[in-house]
Amino acid sequence: MFSFKVDEEVSIELLQQHHKEELYDLIDTNREHLRKWLLWVDKRKSAEDFEPIIPIWIRNYADNNGFDAGIRFNGKLVGMIGLHYIDWKNSTTSVGYFLSEEAQGQGIITRSVSSLLTYLFEQMNINRVEIQCAVNNVKSIAVPExxxxxxxxxxxxxxxxYDHYEDLVTYSLLAKDWNNK
Amino acid sequence: MFSFKVDEEVSIELLQQHHKEELYDLIDTNREHLRKWLLWVDKRKSAEDFEPIIPIWIRNYADNNGFDAGIRFNGKLVGMIGLHYIDWKNSTTSVGYFLSEEAQGQGIITRSVSSLLTYLFEQMNINRVEIQCAVNNVKSIAVPExxxxxxxxxxxxxxxxYDHYEDLVTYSLLAKDWNNK
Amino acid sequence: MFSFKVDEEVSIELLQQHHKEELYDLIDTNREHLRKWLLWVDKRKSAEDFEPIIPIWIRNYADNNGFDAGIRFNGKLVGMIGLHYIDWKNSTTSVGYFLSEEAQGQGIITRSVSSLLTYLFEQMNINRVEIQCAVNNVKSIAVPExxxxxxxxxxxxxxxxYDHYEDLVTYSLLAKDWNNK
Amino acid sequence: MFSFKVDEEVSIELLQQHHKEELYDLIDTNREHLRKWLLWVDKRKSAEDFEPIIPIWIRNYADNNGFDAGIRFNGKLVGMIGLHYIDWKNSTTSVGYFLSEEAQGQGIITRSVSSLLTYLFEQMNINRVEIQCAVNNVKSIAVPExxxxxxxxxxxxxxxxYDHYEDLVTYSLLAKDWNNK
Amino acid sequence: MFSFKVDEEVSIELLQQHHKEELYDLIDTNREHLRKWLLWVDKRKSAEDFEPIIPIWIRNYADNNGFDAGIRFNGKLVGMIGLHYIDWKNSTTSVGYFLSEEAQGQGIITRSVSSLLTYLFEQMNINRVEIQCAVNNVKSIAVPExxxxxxxxxxxxxxxxYDHYEDLVTYSLLAKDWNNK
Amino acid sequence: MFSFKVDEEVSIELLQQHHKEELYDLIDTNREHLRKWLLWVDKRKSAEDFEPIIPIWIRNYADNNGFDAGIRFNGKLVGMIGLHYIDWKNSTTSVGYFLSEEAQGQGIITRSVSSLLTYLFEQMNINRVEIQCAVNNVKSIAVPExxxxxxxxxxxxxxxxYDHYEDLVTYSLLAKDWNNK
Structure with a gap:
C-alpha cells in the first residue's frame, strides 16, 4: 500500500501480509543465487514462514529504527532493501539489499540506494550511511563503489x-561527503 | 518516506518522527475547526505530544490492523486519513478522516477514500467498509454519500x-456493492 | 466464588478454572444450538480449551473493561452473559449472552440483562448500553425488545x-431512557 | 458487582474502580487502628491511590492466584479479606484480613473465613490454609484459634x-483437619 | 565466569548456557538421590531442558531477588545453592541447596552457607535468613543446626x-544472632 | 558477590545495588577524565541514577548477551569492563572498558582483557573478539596493540x-590468531 518512489520504473514498498506469496516466489526462484550471501534463505520454506516476519519489518519502521521493504521494477517484486537499524545517538544507519538474478544489470539497486541517500541526508539528517558486503560479493560491492x-x-x-565465515568490507558515506558532491 | 499515491495531486503518507512539527502546525492552525468533532485536539499542545503517538499509528499497520496517515495535497500536509481497525474475522474495516479548513472544497477526502476502497476491496479482499460521522457533520457525511x-x-x-454526546450515523459499502458498480 | 445475584433463581458467576468441565458440558450438549450464532463453538473441543480463556474473561473485569461470566439457574450452569467492552471515553458498553436450549422460555436472559442494566446505569454511570443480534436470531432479539x-x-x-455473513441489528438503551421509565 | 455470600449479613465483594472513595473512607477513618499492623496504610493518601491497586487484586483472581476483596456488613464496607497467593504445586494458600474498629466484636471475620474455608476445601481442593498474625495482634489471633x-x-x-520488626505466629488448617471436624 | 569464593576448595558459580551438559550430568547421576526431596528432578530429561531455566536463575540476581548457582568442589560441579527470593520490605531471604551423593560428608554445604551468611549480613544488611527442610531430611537439617x-x-x-506431602521445619538466623556470635 | 578472578590483584565483579555509592564515587571523581570518551558520564548525577542500570547489566548476562562489570584492583573499584553484546549467529563479541585516572599505568585493563580472552575462546568458543576505540584515545588503543x-x-x-564526532578504529582477534599464539 505504501511505497517510496525511486523513479518511473523502480519503487520500494512496505510489504504486507497479502504479499507473502509473491515474496515467497521471489525467494524460492532465487534460492541458489541468494543463499550464497544470506543465511536466512534456507529457513524460508513456505509463504506462511513470512507471516511473523513481515510485522517485525514494519515495527522497526514504527520505532524509527530502520525498515525492510520490497523493491518493485515495473510493478514486479524483484528484491528487498532496508536499513538494518538507525543509531540516533550517533546518527548512523546501515543499508542492506538483495536482487533477483534476472533483474540484475539494470542499476536497480544503485538507483534505489541513491534515492534513499537523498531522503536520509536531506529529510532525516542522518550523518553516516554504511554498507557492508562480503569481500567476495563483487556485485554488491559495485553499488557503494x-x-x-x-x-x-x-x-x-x-x-x-552456513559452513564458513566470510570477511566483510565496510563502505561509508558521510553527510559532508554528500554535501560536497 | 512511504506513500500511497491517490492521484497527481493527492497522496497519503505514513508520517514519521521528523514530520511532527508539520503535523502540529496542521492541528494548531485548525484547532477551532477540528475540535468540533475530534476529542483529542485539546490534548495536542506541542509537536512533542506526537512523539509517542506516531509509532502507534504505524504499529497498527505492522499488525495488519489499520493505520493513521497524513494526506498531502501538492506536497502540503492538509489532513489525516486512516483505518481505525481491521476486523479480519468479519473482514470489516472503518475509515476515518479530517481535513484542514483551507483545503476543503476540492474533493481531497472523496478522492482519497475512493482510492483506498479500490485497494481494500481488490488487493486486501475486505468485505465491508464502514464510515461513521456525527449526524451534524454535514461535510463528513457528504463523502460516503x-x-x-x-x-x-x-x-x-x-x-x-468535550461537553455533550453526538449521535453518529453509520454508512457502509460492501464488496458486492463495489463489484456491482 | 464471586456472583452477581439476579433474583432467587438466577445468578451470574465469574467462572474459575475448577468450573471448566461444567462449562465444557454446557457447550458440548448445546453445540448444534449454539453454533448457529457463535463462531467460536467449533474451536472448543475439550474442557482444557477453556484454561487459557477463563483468565482473559476476568482480566477484562480487572481492567474495568467488561467481563464474561456464567449464568446459573437454581445452581445449574445454563448460559453465559457479559459486557464485550466498556468504552469509558464515550460511556458505552455492549451486552452479549447465550443460553442452553433446555433453559429457554423462562426469561432467564431478560431477568439477567435487566439486573445488569440497573447496576450499569445506577452504580457505574454508564450512558449507553447496546445489544447486537443477528437479524434472524428471533429469540435473542426478543430480549432488548x-x-x-x-x-x-x-x-x-x-x-x-462459518460459511456466510449475517446482518446484525443494533438496539440501545440510554441513561435518559432508563430514567424516564 | 460480584460477591461471595457469607450469610444474611456478611458478604465479600470484588471491589471495582467506582468503589474507591468508599474504600478510601474505610482506610482513612481507621488509620491509627490499622497502621499498627499494616505497612501500606501510610501510603494511601487519596481515593486515587487505589486506582492502580484495584486491578492487581482482581488480576490475581484471574490468574487463579488468590484475591483481595472488600467485606460488607449489611451493605457497608467494613474491611478486607483475601488470599495472598495460591501455591498450586503444594496446594496451599494463606488468608489475610482486616476490619474497621467499629465493626469489631460481631464475628464478621470469623464468619467470613469460615465460609471461605468451605469453598477452598470443598470446591477448590486446597490442602492447606495458613493464617499468619503478629504475635501481639490478639484480635487477629483469635480468628484461627x-x-x-x-x-x-x-x-x-x-x-x-514502620520502625520495628514484629514476630509472626503461623496457624494452619489442613484438608484432613477439615474433614475430621 | 563469575564466582563467589567460599574457600580454597569450594566456590559458588553463576552457571551459563555452556555449563548445561555438566549440570545435566550432575542431576542425571544423582537422580534417585535428589528426587527424594526435589520435585523438579523428573522434569529434567536432557541438557537442553536447562536452556530456558539458566536465564531465570540469573535474572533473579539482576533483579536483586536471589539467585541459583552451582557449587564447585576443586573445580567439579557437585551441587547447587541459592536464595529463593529476597524480601526487601522485611529484609528476609531463604537459602536452599542440594549436593551430589558422592560429595557429601565434607562440609561443602555448611562452608558455603557460612560464607553466604557473612556476605548477606555484612554486605547486604539482610536481617533474617531462613532455611526450610523436610523434617525427614536429616542431612539437610544438619546444616542450620x-x-x-x-x-x-x-x-x-x-x-x-510426587505422591505425598512432607512436613517442613523452619530454621532462622537473625542479624542480632549473627552479631552476638 | 560474584567475581571473575584475573590475578592476585585484579578481579572483575558483577556489581549489585549495594555497590551503587562506590560506583558513583568512581564516576564522580573521574568525571573530566571519562567524559572525553564516554557520552553517558554527564547523565549520572547521583548514586540513585545507577539503580535502573545495574539490573540491565546483569540481565544481558542472563540472556547470554554480554555483561558490564566492575574492575577491582586490590579490592578497590577502579573501572569497568564488559562485552557490549554476543552475536551468537556470527560467534562475535566486542569488549569495552574504562579505568580511573589514578589506576592507570599498571596494566590493569590489559591483564583483564587477556583473562577474558582466555575464557571467551576456550570456554565459550567465541570466534571473533573486537575492540573499538576513538582514534585519538591513545591509552585505549594500547590495549589491543x-x-x-x-x-x-x-x-x-x-x-x-557531546559536541563532535570521533573516528573509531577497529581491532580484532580471531580464534585462529589465539590458537597460533
Missing amino acids: RLGFSKEGITRDGQWI | RLGFSKEGITRDGQWI | RLGFSKEGITRDGQWI | RLGFSKEGITRDGQWI | RLGFSKEGITRDGQWI | RLGFSKEGITRDGQWI
Whole structure:
C-alpha cells in the first residue's frame, strides 16, 4: 500500500501480509543465487514462514529504527532493501539489499540506494550511511563503489554463511561527503 | 518516506518522527475547526505530544490492523486519513478522516477514500467498509454519500465531544456493492 | 466464588478454572444450538480449551473493561452473559449472552440483562448500553425488545458465521431512557 | 458487582474502580487502628491511590492466584479479606484480613473465613490454609484459634512495621483437619 | 565466569548456557538421590531442558531477588545453592541447596552457607535468613543446626513430593544472632 | 558477590545495588577524565541514577548477551569492563572498558582483557573478539596493540561525543590468531 518512489520504473514498498506469496516466489526462484550471501534463505520454506516476519519489518519502521521493504521494477517484486537499524545517538544507519538474478544489470539497486541517500541526508539528517558486503560479493560491492562511498576496512570472519565465515568490507558515506558532491 | 499515491495531486503518507512539527502546525492552525468533532485536539499542545503517538499509528499497520496517515495535497500536509481497525474475522474495516479548513472544497477526502476502497476491496479482499460521522457533520457525511455508501442507522449518543454526546450515523459499502458498480 | 445475584433463581458467576468441565458440558450438549450464532463453538473441543480463556474473561473485569461470566439457574450452569467492552471515553458498553436450549422460555436472559442494566446505569454511570443480534436470531432479539431498547439500524454483513455473513441489528438503551421509565 | 455470600449479613465483594472513595473512607477513618499492623496504610493518601491497586487484586483472581476483596456488613464496607497467593504445586494458600474498629466484636471475620474455608476445601481442593498474625495482634489471633487451626511456630522478625520488626505466629488448617471436624 | 569464593576448595558459580551438559550430568547421576526431596528432578530429561531455566536463575540476581548457582568442589560441579527470593520490605531471604551423593560428608554445604551468611549480613544488611527442610531430611537439617540457626516450627504438609506431602521445619538466623556470635 | 578472578590483584565483579555509592564515587571523581570518551558520564548525577542500570547489566548476562562489570584492583573499584553484546549467529563479541585516572599505568585493563580472552575462546568458543576505540584515545588503543589484535580499519564519524564526532578504529582477534599464539 505504501511505497517510496525511486523513479518511473523502480519503487520500494512496505510489504504486507497479502504479499507473502509473491515474496515467497521471489525467494524460492532465487534460492541458489541468494543463499550464497544470506543465511536466512534456507529457513524460508513456505509463504506462511513470512507471516511473523513481515510485522517485525514494519515495527522497526514504527520505532524509527530502520525498515525492510520490497523493491518493485515495473510493478514486479524483484528484491528487498532496508536499513538494518538507525543509531540516533550517533546518527548512523546501515543499508542492506538483495536482487533477483534476472533483474540484475539494470542499476536497480544503485538507483534505489541513491534515492534513499537523498531522503536520509536531506529529510532525516542522518550523518553516516554504511554498507557492508562480503569481500567476495563483487556485485554488491559495485553499488557503494559507484555511489562514491569510501572503503573503510575489512571485518575478518564478520559473517557466518552456513559452513564458513566470510570477511566483510565496510563502505561509508558521510553527510559532508554528500554535501560536497 | 512511504506513500500511497491517490492521484497527481493527492497522496497519503505514513508520517514519521521528523514530520511532527508539520503535523502540529496542521492541528494548531485548525484547532477551532477540528475540535468540533475530534476529542483529542485539546490534548495536542506541542509537536512533542506526537512523539509517542506516531509509532502507534504505524504499529497498527505492522499488525495488519489499520493505520493513521497524513494526506498531502501538492506536497502540503492538509489532513489525516486512516483505518481505525481491521476486523479480519468479519473482514470489516472503518475509515476515518479530517481535513484542514483551507483545503476543503476540492474533493481531497472523496478522492482519497475512493482510492483506498479500490485497494481494500481488490488487493486486501475486505468485505465491508464502514464510515461513521456525527449526524451534524454535514461535510463528513457528504463523502460516503458521494461514494455510493448505504446509510444503515443512527448510534444515539455514540460519541462524547468535550461537553455533550453526538449521535453518529453509520454508512457502509460492501464488496458486492463495489463489484456491482 | 464471586456472583452477581439476579433474583432467587438466577445468578451470574465469574467462572474459575475448577468450573471448566461444567462449562465444557454446557457447550458440548448445546453445540448444534449454539453454533448457529457463535463462531467460536467449533474451536472448543475439550474442557482444557477453556484454561487459557477463563483468565482473559476476568482480566477484562480487572481492567474495568467488561467481563464474561456464567449464568446459573437454581445452581445449574445454563448460559453465559457479559459486557464485550466498556468504552469509558464515550460511556458505552455492549451486552452479549447465550443460553442452553433446555433453559429457554423462562426469561432467564431478560431477568439477567435487566439486573445488569440497573447496576450499569445506577452504580457505574454508564450512558449507553447496546445489544447486537443477528437479524434472524428471533429469540435473542426478543430480549432488548422486551426491555424497551430502541432499534437503531442494520449492520449489513456484520458477522461471519462459518460459511456466510449475517446482518446484525443494533438496539440501545440510554441513561435518559432508563430514567424516564 | 460480584460477591461471595457469607450469610444474611456478611458478604465479600470484588471491589471495582467506582468503589474507591468508599474504600478510601474505610482506610482513612481507621488509620491509627490499622497502621499498627499494616505497612501500606501510610501510603494511601487519596481515593486515587487505589486506582492502580484495584486491578492487581482482581488480576490475581484471574490468574487463579488468590484475591483481595472488600467485606460488607449489611451493605457497608467494613474491611478486607483475601488470599495472598495460591501455591498450586503444594496446594496451599494463606488468608489475610482486616476490619474497621467499629465493626469489631460481631464475628464478621470469623464468619467470613469460615465460609471461605468451605469453598477452598470443598470446591477448590486446597490442602492447606495458613493464617499468619503478629504475635501481639490478639484480635487477629483469635480468628484461627476459634476456627480450630493448629499453631505451628513463630517467625522471628517476620514483618517490618514502620520502625520495628514484629514476630509472626503461623496457624494452619489442613484438608484432613477439615474433614475430621 | 563469575564466582563467589567460599574457600580454597569450594566456590559458588553463576552457571551459563555452556555449563548445561555438566549440570545435566550432575542431576542425571544423582537422580534417585535428589528426587527424594526435589520435585523438579523428573522434569529434567536432557541438557537442553536447562536452556530456558539458566536465564531465570540469573535474572533473579539482576533483579536483586536471589539467585541459583552451582557449587564447585576443586573445580567439579557437585551441587547447587541459592536464595529463593529476597524480601526487601522485611529484609528476609531463604537459602536452599542440594549436593551430589558422592560429595557429601565434607562440609561443602555448611562452608558455603557460612560464607553466604557473612556476605548477606555484612554486605547486604539482610536481617533474617531462613532455611526450610523436610523434617525427614536429616542431612539437610544438619546444616542450620551446625551453623547455630534457631528452630522455629513445623509447616505441616508444606511440600508436595510426587505422591505425598512432607512436613517442613523452619530454621532462622537473625542479624542480632549473627552479631552476638 | 560474584567475581571473575584475573590475578592476585585484579578481579572483575558483577556489581549489585549495594555497590551503587562506590560506583558513583568512581564516576564522580573521574568525571573530566571519562567524559572525553564516554557520552553517558554527564547523565549520572547521583548514586540513585545507577539503580535502573545495574539490573540491565546483569540481565544481558542472563540472556547470554554480554555483561558490564566492575574492575577491582586490590579490592578497590577502579573501572569497568564488559562485552557490549554476543552475536551468537556470527560467534562475535566486542569488549569495552574504562579505568580511573589514578589506576592507570599498571596494566590493569590489559591483564583483564587477556583473562577474558582466555575464557571467551576456550570456554565459550567465541570466534571473533573486537575492540573499538576513538582514534585519538591513545591509552585505549594500547590495549589491543599489546595483546596482538589486528587493526582492521577506521569508522569515520563513528561516535558522537557531546559536541563532535570521533573516528573509531577497529581491532580484532580471531580464534585462529589465539590458537597460533
